[in-house]
Amino acid sequence: EVQLVESGGGLVQPGGSLRLSCAASGFTFSSYWMSWVRQAPGKGLEWVAYIKEDGSEKKYVDSVKGRFTISRDNAKNSLYLQMNSLRAEDTAVYYCARDRSRFYYWGQGTLVTVSS
Amino acid sequence: QSALTQPASVSGSPGQSITISCTGTSSDVGGYNYVSWYQQHPGKAPKLMIYEVSNRPSGVPDRFSGSKSGNTASLTISGLQAEDEADYYCCSYTSTKTVIFGGGTKLTVL
Numbered sequence: 724e725v726q727l728v729e730s731g732g733g734l735v736q737p738g739g740s741l742r743l744s745c746a747a748s749g750f751t752f753s754s755y756w757m758s759w760v761r762q763a764p765g766k767g768l769e770w771v772a773y774i775k776e777d778g779s780e781k782k783y784v785d786s787v788k789g790r791f792t793i794s795r796d797n798a799k800n801s802l803y804l805q806m807n808s809l810r811a812e813d814t815a816v817y818y819c820a821r822d823r824s825r826f827y828y829w830g831q832g833t834l835v836t837v838s839s
Numbered sequence: 840q841s842a843l844t845q846p847a848s849v850s851g852s853p854g855q856s857i858t859i860s861c862t863g864t865s866s867d868v869g870g871y872n873y874v875s876w877y878q879q880h881p882g883k884a885p886k887l888m889i890y891e892v893s894n895r896p897s898g899v900p901d902r903f904s905g906s907k908s909g910n911t912a913s914l915t916i917s918g919l920q921a922e923d924e925a926d927y928y929c930c931s932y933t934s935t936k937t938v939i940f941g942g943g944t945k946l947t948v949l
Contacts, residue, residue, distance in 0.1 A: 758938070760885075767842065768877070768885060768928050770938040782936050785840065818884060824873050824932045826898060829884040 725749035727819050727829045731762065732833030739809050739837070745802040745819030745830055753777075753797040758825040759804050761815035762832075769815075773823045788811075809837045842914035843868065843929055843941035850947040856917040859944045861929030862910060867939055873932035876905055876914045881927045888927075889914060916946075924948040 727785040745757070758773040772783045781793050791803040792805040802819050814837050820826040844862040851857040859866065861876075868874055874892045877885035887896055889905035892912065902918045912931070916923055929941040 760940075767926075768879075768930075768940045770930075770940060773938065784937065821916040822928060824938045825875055825886070825887065825890040826877070826930075827887045827890075829886075831884060 725821070725836070727821065727828055727830035729817065729819050729830040729833040732817065732835045734836045734838065735809055736839050737810060737837055740805070740807045741809065741835060743804040743806065743817055743819075743833060743835070745804075747800045747802065747819075749816075750828075752795075752800040755821050757795060757802045758820045758823060758826065759793060759802075760818045760820055760826065760829075761813075761835075762818070763812075763815040766815075771817070774802070806835070809835075811837050813837050840933070840935075840937065840939055843931060843939055845927075845929060845941040845944045847872075847942070848945045848947065850949055851916075851919045853919055853921065854917060855919050857919060857946065859914045859927055859929075859946070861912040861914070861931075861941045863931055863939070864910055865914075866934040867909065867910075867931040868912050868929075870934055871932050872907070874905070874907060874912045875930045876903075877928045877930065878923075878925045879928065885928065910922045919948055920949050932943075 728746045759771040774793045789809045816832040818832045821828040876889040879885045893905040
């Protein structure tokens with residue numbers, strides 16, 4: 724059974740940093756692109772970033788470029804999102820999802836709240 | 840990049856059919872057959888309903904169908920059921936190698 728489990732969310736002050744993790748199981752992690760998608764409270768879905776199977780290609784939504792970094796450790800079956808210079812508008816539930824644009828599997832999400 | 844355009848809400852009675860539109864540009868919806876649709880119930884993670892414009896993942900009822908014409912994709916739900924009440928989002932790959940979602944449509948089953 725495919726499972727994606729996010730962790731690392733929480734309350735952080737504006738300008739602060741947070742690192743999200745996504746533990747994958749039930750499939751060959753190193754064979755799939757992986758993505759982060761977020762959803763602000765009461766708002767719609769927003770794609771954040773994706774990373775190629777071997778980590779050689781990464782793409783970001785414009786609003787997080789230069790602040791967020793997506794990475795992966797295929798030996799640990801894990802996906803990460805390093806978030807720096809956080810802003811109030813980054814407050815959202817962050818989901819990890821398998822693949823680049825056909826998101827068949829999703830995690831349960833982890834809530835990031837940016838507030839003073 | 841602006842979100843793909845979806846109606847904020849649609850409604851229908853049980854047994855009826857509804858269609859949700861998703862309008863983009865030639866740089867996203869119109870340029871690629873990588874359009875997908877997601878259903879999201881409150882407090883839950885999204886669920887893939889349609890991928891690559893018109894393909895249904897296993898387990899998704901054939902009441903759900905997708906299509907595309909020009910820069911507009913559509914999701915049609917026939918034989919509407921109470922459990923179909925949810926938010927629906929379209930999604931497309933883009934010419935800048937990014938991914939974009941629609942603003943979402945709230946489906947109410949009357």
